[in-house]
Amino acid sequence: MVSYQDNTSRHIMIHPQAIVESTSIGKGTRIWPFAHILKGAVVGENCNICEQCFVEGGARIGNGVVLKNGVSIWDKVTLEDYVFVGPHAVFTNDPVPRAAPAWKASQGEWQETLVREHATVGANATILCGIELGAYSFVGAGAVVTRSVQAYERVLGVPARHAGWVCRCGWLLDDNPCQRCGARFAMGAAGPVFEKPC
Amino acid sequence: MVSYQDNTSRHIMIHPQAIVESTSIGKGTRIWPFAHILKGAVVGENCNICEQCFVEGGARIGNGVVLKNGVSIWDKVTLEDYVFVGPHAVFTNDPVPRAAPAWKASQGEWQETLVREHATVGANATILCGIELGAYSFVGAGAVVTRSVQAYERVLGVPARHAGWVCRCGWLLDDNPCQRCGARFAMGAAGPVFEKPC
């Protein structure tokens, strides 16, 4: 994440019906109605934070990230550059949530979630905490992810299971080169390795 | 969809904490707090657009449609007359979402979703794009729909699978006539055929 500018930068678009309490919003970022960015939250440059999104003070969001409508990013969740979070996808940070003070999880029991660069989280997916979604991974719409996902891996279902590998462009790698972007790759046990940077 | 009136019509109820930028809202329609209807969106008469709903500029919504809380209707999604969308159900329009400019889907890659008249989309269901939900079809709560659904068909689960046929009134057609509304029907391979209009 590069240098941030404060909210007064002419390059940041904050809709009048959004609430932005953070001073660490990168230039070029757009924040839409009914979104709320809490004090302390770090949001990179050129992000698109859509309607009704919520970013808690301990959350970290890189550059070029897209949060479609209704996404809450909690403390202990980190999204690297160019992560795409589909509409109404849901993150978590407490593996054992209870309401009563006697059993409420301490912050020390909360778990981190790390979403690596260029990953896609599909619409209405649910991401359990304490896991990592690898770079360029692809979580299908409606999936419930209970374990870490490898780089370029696609997972689907409840609980989410391996369902192939995707290209950097997101396309399912049925053919070589990729039918969408033309990238060539070698397929290994740990997923595709691309011939040249794209 | 019949003639629309602009927002100044006395017959349109817009809550002061909703944002309505469209001038194509049908009379009798109600729009509740924290909802946002974008410029260009077409919403029919006598609809009920509940809290936190979002209707994008290219969306088309017929008459008598109900959107319960938290539903986003995107460009390329069309809801015919009397569609019911349960709370927090999620639509999509991009089959290969990525955030980075290099791989972002062009609008030409987005896919349409058509929901035929009187269909029901259950609470928190997820509807993949490029499909059609048939007239009077019934998507169960929490289902993830990855293929088109036939008229009167009920689908459940992840991914959603055939789980019987429903009456026009929505009831599961275990008995003839329908135990809820008394409609009589003949059951064919393509679903129920009703004896007389109701």
Add this chain to the structure above:
Amino acid sequence: MVSYQDNTSRHIMIHPQAIVESTSIGKGTRIWPFAHILKGAVVGENCNICEQCFVEGGARIGNGVVLKNGVSIWDKVTLEDYVFVGPHAVFTNDPVPRAAPAWKASQGEWQETLVREHATVGANATILCGIELGAYSFVGAGAVVTRSVQAYERVLGVPARHAGWVCRCGWLLDDNPCQRCGARFAMGAAGPVFEKPC
């Protein structure tokens, strides 16, 4: 639920961008931006009603309840004391929803949902109506609950199925005493029985 105080109590925190029309909010309760509590709704003391939550006029919410972001509590839904509802979990009250006036369910067809004290509803779970979630039960994230859940029972998946028993503190009861809170219990056919109150 004990005595309630009206909204003017100095002990109730209502964010200026929340809408609170009920006069039955218990002291110590906090209500966050873009939440909406309708007239007639009863909310107990020391609750935390997070962003974008919606509480309908016929809903009943006990003391110490936590509603994380984006939760709608409808008429006919009752949450007892210290219930935890995870972010974007979805309740229902109409088993046969249709939009058209001819087939719209009457209120007499709506079904009640009762969530017993100290239960946890996981993030993005979907709760069908006409069921009861037992005291201290634990619905996993993303589950779709179609039947009643026993006290202390854990359910996961779509549809949600039995997946062990949990402690009062929420921990899965693999060992005795509980590895998280040290409670001792005897395991019976109807779930754990604890040695002493905690």
